[in-house]
Amino acid sequence: MERYDQLYRLYEEFDAERLGAHQAFVDLFPPLDSRVALTYWEDASDELDELRGEIRDAFPGTGETYADVAAHATRDQAFAGLDLATKYDRSVNALVLDVDETLRSAGTTDNEIPRETLHLLTEFHEAGVPIVVCTGQTLENVKGFLSQGLGNAVVNSGDVSVVYESGTGVFTPGHGPDTKRLLYEDLDETVRAVFDRLRQRVLSEAPEPVARGCHLQGNEFNVTLKPNFETGSEDAVAVIDDALVYLLDLLGVVVADRVDDAGPAGSAEHDDGVLGAAAGEWTRAFYAARDPEIAAALGERGELPGEREPADTEIPDAVAAFLERVDVAYYEGDAAEVVSRELDKPGGVEAAFEVLGVDDPFALVLGDSKSDLRVMEWVAERDAGIAAAPEHASSVVLDHVRERDDLVFPAGDAGDVLRTVYALDRLVAVE
Secondary structure, X not given: OHHHHHHHHHHHHOOHHHHHHHHHHHHHOOOOOOHHHHHHHHHHHHHHHHHHHHHHHHOOOOHHHHHHHHHHOOHHHXXXXXXXXXXXXXXXXXXXXXXXXXXXXXXXXXXXXXXXXXXXXXXXXHOOOOEEEEOOOOHHHHHHHHHHHHOHHXXXXXXXXXEEOOOOEEEOOOOHHHOEEEHHHHOOHHHHHHHHHHHHHOOOOOOHHHHHHEEEXXXXXXXXXXXXXXXXXXXXHHHHHHHHHHHHHHHHHHHHHHOOOOOHHHHOOOOOOOOOHHHHHHHHHHHHHHOHHHHHHHHHOOOOOOOOOOOOOOOOHHHHHHHOOEEEEEEOOOEEEEEEOOOOHHHHHHHHHHHHOOOOOOEEEEOOOHHHHHHHHHHHHOOOEEEEEEOOOOHHHXXXXXXXOOOEEOOOOHHHXXXXXXXXXXXXXXX
């Protein structure tokens, strides 16, 4: 209990709140080209040194550690970090971070990663902790905001990796021939052909509301329809629901055309040019049975199997076997997409760890969606880390996180859990 006693003493006897405020000021508002600003910064820096010095003197041998903890973590964050240190007796040696609605949140962070969060990430980087950004976004999008937010020196340091398009590729600058690994190239020809054909047809054959209201995200492999409206808005919700129905139907047709013994439905069309109805029944039935959110979206539109003609949802074995290898993801008001089940975030993270040389990972995984949950479950099964999620995350993600360590943070405030882990990493070394 000595570490707990020391932590109680730290937050009872010293003004940790004032110390933290000075640390934040010094970190986030560096000297500017202004005599007044420079004076304020120098005064805050001097007072910060004095406050840290008082703690160093009061805790012989561990004072620097406790000063770091008090400067970066609130009392609650510090005790949460110590609980994790006691439970796992390991420091976090890798960060695995989703971006949208995790590091940044629409409506709360102006769709930008807060400066505080970016600074904390640079502190972890300086401490030698590799960073894996794990996202459904395209590589070019991620490279842009990472370079702007973290700086080119950090991004190109060799300790930052990007798992993009939910695991279709891994980009790790500074690693020669391993810098970019195209994981989708390992898929068999039939799967790749289906995705190629789907991408070719998805916009050209879309009904007018989808064609006008959506655009095709510039992925290397996945097929993702995004709204031409503000994410989460009423218009975005409506058009993505329409896009989901259309994408399921088109997937059914493309698969039926490509898979042997699928039957004639793949080429069947109504007189008005609507896609083969039976093939659409197959895919809607298949994915509605596996995803309650897809089932609910289809149900609200009267598009569940049996609610429109024909009602034959007996899926040919060859089609069902192929669909087991393909996933349809639905994000209300944000995206409808088709991805390969053989390419996922856990596989991408594993590949990133291999390139980064993280042989015995104990990672912090931050995420909000079902694809992030797979990474959380992957590290949990291997005793290879801890998981955290924003309070608006998918219910299944929140269930997992609360059951494990209850690391739930406010929307747009990933810094809260990063500070907890900062405390964990320093306190685990204290005897």
